[in-house]
Amino acid sequence: MVPSLPLVIAVDGPAASGKGTIASRLAQVYGLPFLDTGLLYRAVGMGVLSAGADLSDEAAAEGVARALDADGLSDDPRLTTGEAGEAASRVAGYPGVRAALLELQQAFASQPGGAVLDGRDIGTVIAPNAPAKLFVTATPQVRARRRWKQLHDRGDAITYEAMLADIQRRDERDAGRGAAPMVQAPDAVLLDTTEMDIETAFDAARRIVEAARARYSL
Numbered sequence: 402m403v404p405s406l407p408l409v410i411a412v413d414g415p416a417a418s419g420k421g422t423i424a425s426r427l428a429q430v431y432g433l434p435f436l437d438t439g440l441l442y443r444a445v446g447m448g449v450l451s452a453g454a455d456l457s458d459e460a461a462a463e464g465v466a467r468a469l470d471a472d473g474l475s476d477d478p479r480l481t482t483g484e485a486g487e488a489a490s491r492v493a494g495y496p497g498v499r500a501a502l503l504e505l506q507q508a509f510a511s512q513p514g515g516a517v518l519d520g521r522d523i524g525t526v527i528a529p530n531a532p533a534k535l536f537v538t539a540t541p542q543v544r545a546r547r548r549w550k551q552l553h554d555r556g557d558a559i560t561y562e563a564m565l566a567d568i569q570r571r572d573e574r575d576a577g578r579g580a581a582p583m584v585q586a587p588d589a590v591l592l593d594t595t596e597m598d599i600e601t602a603f604d605a606a607r608r609i610v611e612a613a614r615a616r617y618s619l
C-alpha cells in the first residue's frame with residue numbers, strides 16, 4: 402500500500418486577511434497541530450526592543466532569533482499589539498533571522514500526522530510540498546477595518562486612518578523584501594475574503610482543503 406502524504410495545510414496572506422482565524426479553525430476541524438508563524442517574528446521584534454537594541458541592528462535581531470524559545474508565545478499579550486506587528490515586519494526582512502527560524506518551522510510542518518501553519522512564506526519556503534495551500538487576502542481597507550476593530554475592542558486608541566497606513570506600509574515591506582517575500586505560491590488557491598464573513602470564509606477554506614484531500618487521497 403502506498404503511504405498517504407501527511408495533511409499539511411499552508412495558509413499565507415497579508416495582515417488581517419483572516420488567515421489566522423481560518424488556519425486555527427482548520428486545525429481544530431482536522432485535529433492537527435497549529436503554528437502561527439507570525440508570532441515567532443513578533444517575538445523576535447519585541448525581543449530586540451526589550452534588549453534595548455535598535456530594529457535596524459540585524460546582528461542583534463539574528464541573535465534574538467537564534468535564542469528564541471517558541472513555547473508559550475500565544476499567551477503573551479504584548480505580541481498581538483500593533484507595535485509588535487511593525488517590529489516583526491522590520492526584523493522579518495533579515496535573511497539571518499529567517500534562517501534562524503527556518504528549522505523550527507520546518508520541523509513543525511514535518512510532524513507525521515500533518516500540521517497547519519499560517520504566515521507569509523509557508524507555501525513557498527517552509528512547506529513547499531504541502532498538499533493544501535491557501536493564499537487568503539482582502540482589500541487593504543477591509544483588512545484595516547478588521548484589525549482596527551480588533552484592537553479598538555480591547556482598548557487600543559488607534560484611528561482607522563493610522564491602521565490603514567500601517568497595513569499598507571507592512572504589505573509593501575513584506576511583499577518587497579528580497580528574503581522570502583510575501584507572494585502567492587503558484588499552486589496555492591486564492592481566497593479573497595473581502596465580501597465574506599468569518600463563517601463564509603471558513604466554509605470556502607474547508608472546501609479548498611477537501612478538494613486537496615480528494616486530489617491526493619488524504
Ligand SMILES: Nc1ncnc2c1ncn2[C@@H]1O[C@H](COP(=O)(O)OP(=O)(O)O)[C@@H](O)[C@H]1O
Nearest residue numbers: 416417418419420421422547551597598599602
Ligand atoms: N471574514 C471576516 N470577516 C470579518 N472579520 C474577520 C474575518 N476574518 C477575520 N476577521 C477578524 O479580523 C481580525 C483579524 O483576523 P486574523 O485571523 O487575526 O487575521 P490575520 O491572521 O490574517 O492577521 C480578527 O478580529 C478576526 O476576528
Ligand SMILES: Nc1ccn([C@@H]2O[C@H](COP(=O)(O)OP(=O)(O)O)[C@@H](O)[C@H]2O)c(=O)n1
Nearest residue numbers: 415416417438439442489490493520521522
Ligand atoms: N511566515 C511569516 C510570518 C510573519 N512574517 C512577518 O511577521 C509580521 C507579523 O506577522 P503576523 O502574521 O503576526 O501579522 P498579522 O498578519 O497577524 O498582522 C509580518 O508583517 C511579516 O513581516 C513573515 O515574514 N513570515
